[in-house]
Amino acid sequence: MEAQQQAAFQQWPATRGARYGDAMRIALLAPGVQPDGAAAHTFGLARALAARGHAVTVVAPAQAGERPFRDPGCAVALLPMPPATGCRVEQVARRIAALEQALPAVLTAGRFDLLHAQDGLNGNALATLRNHLPQLPPWVRTVHRLDALRQPLLERWQARGWLSADAVACLSEASCRQLRQHHGAQARRLHAGVDLSPFQPVARTDDAAHLRALGLPDDGAPLVLALGGLQPHRNAARLLAAFASWRAARPHWAHARLVLAGDDDCSEAGAAQRAWRDALRRLGWQEGPGEPVWRCGSVPDTALPALLRRARLLALPSLAQGSGQAALEALACGTPVLLSRRAPFSELMDQAGGVSWCDPGDEDSIALGLQRAAMQPRHQRPPKVCVEHGWEHGAAAHEAWYAQVLAHRQVRRRAA
Structure with missing residues (x-):
């Protein structure tokens, strides 16, 4: 695992002082490497942020033999996950525990400026690690959707997965309203993006x-x-x-x-x-x-x-x-x-x-x-x-959000 992480970090470009301003070292914490909406969103955002000169790595849980379904155009650190067995509560508990165990080494080695979690499991792990890693950088969370869950424990995990974040974003105004009305939380809307290079009407030869x-x-x-x-x-x-x-x-x-x-x-x-x-x-x-x-x-x-x-x-x-x-x-x-x-x-x-x-x-x-x-x-x-809604626009909006979160952290540190 250590060698794999080191190899991933060596793929990062030397981007300090990039043409878009101060480059950031950003970890995007994905829910997994298989094709779903949140993973596709993460990989698209990663590629666009890297193109803007930031040092980005995607950190994702993966079963043995799994690889990212899409090239994110940046470094990737894969975290070993246990097999999906047992009931849903048992699966979620094991995955959160595995993330809590695997993330510290990656986050410490990465020297990140900011962490961006895209799912509740990573959010729960970061909520725990905040109490154990004094140097944990600020972390933000995108809430892709909030589900109506029958088990109280799953409901608590879902809320905990964003409650302790430094800032929260949603992909729709409806989700922002839901967080505000039911949880008293403020969230920023940051829309999904599309990569217009492969997705075109004209048929390709292959x-x-x-x-x-x-x-x-x-x-x-x-x-x-x-x-x-x-x-x-x-x-x-x-x-x-x-x-x-x-x-x-x-x-x-x-x-x-x-x-x-x-x-x-x-x-x-x-x-x-x-x-x-x-x-x-x-x-x-x-x-x-x-x-x-x-x-x-x-x-x-x-x-x-x-x-x-x-x-x-x-x-x-x-x-x-x-x-x-x-x-x-x-x-x-x-x-x-x-x-x-x-x-x-x-x-x-x-x-x-x-x-x-x-x-x-x-x-x-x-x-x-x-x-x-x-x-x-x-x-x-x-x-x-x-x-x-091309990813160039989406990445610029995320970049501004990250800069605001980091500036707010600096103000708090000076006031402390």
């Missing part, structure tokens, strides 16, 4: 090879793409029922295929998996590359733009959503999207072209939204909302 590698049949069938697998907030079973209803009622779309991409291996996915199997059984459908519905698992990051360009639409009828980054990436590829009329979607894209809306709790509304999205024309260039 798109076909990426799609073949995924096992997607080259039969020209209209493709409805959903991301996030069977994670409960993705609303997959309701989407499946709505897709079947829409497909049966519209002869032109009778050969359409629903493809779910993403990792289903999360501790709370059991009920969602059962609901998915029940919906398949009621429809009499099988899963597979040539079937009406297929779960293709995690998609390599290099293949995601090709899959988005291949899709006729991206369906995200989510019950809850953190960033909206996937919707921005789809729109940047020219692909229409179906979204829940909920934050952050409703804040980010209320006036954006290529967007259709639905009530995620209503199958009929989702089916109608699928029809509307399928009839939308494809964009020939990334729309304005994607340009305005």
Whole structure:
């Protein structure tokens, strides 16, 4: 582990005195290395901050053999995590304890100016380490979303994961209001970003090879793409029922295929998996590359733009959503999207072209939204909302936030 950390630190560029002003040594603490919204947000932010001249490292828990799904363009320190066994409370407790044990060596060696946690597990570990590491630098937290949790202990961990941070950011005004109204906490809105280099409407020469590698049949069938697998907030079973209803009622779309991409291996996915199997059984459908519905698992990051360009639409009828980054990436590829009329979607894209809306709790509304999205024309260039939410703008906003937190720390030290 020590050798791995040293190798990672040696990748940092010599950026003191960079052209964007005083460079900072920043640790971005990711929830993991597999593709999900918070990890994609972390890696995109890391790359953009590094491009602005900061010395950035991504610190992420990983199972044996795991590697980051996306190149963050900076150093990466991987922290060993225990296997995901037992109930959800047991899993969370073990992961927090593992982070508390592994983080001190990385943080001490890194000599960071600031730490930025992107999830509650890292936030809980930092809350504990603040009492044991006198030289712990200031740390901030981005709250991607707040879940309604049934176990009181999970609720306490969720709150503790941001309560002791020096500053808090959210990805939507709705989340900022939730923190203010229910917890009396102030948070800054810092939006998600999209990298407009790979996510473009124009097909690349290697798109076909990426799609073949995924096992997607080259039969020209209209493709409805959903991301996030069977994670409960993705609303997959309701989407499946709505897709079947829409497909049966519209002869032109009778050969359409629903493809779910993403990792289903999360501790709370059991009920969602059962609901998915029940919906398949009621429809009499099988899963597979040539079937009406297929779960293709995690998609390599290099293949995601090709899959988005291949899709006729991206369906995200989510019950809850953190960033909206996937919707921005789809729109940047020219692909229409179906979204829940909920934050952050409703804040980010209320006036954006290529967007259709639905009530995620209503199958009929989702089916109608699928029809509307399928009839939308494809964009020939990334729309304005994607340009305005490019990572260059997002990194600049984060940079200003970090500088404010560090300046406030200095004022407090002088006053002490």
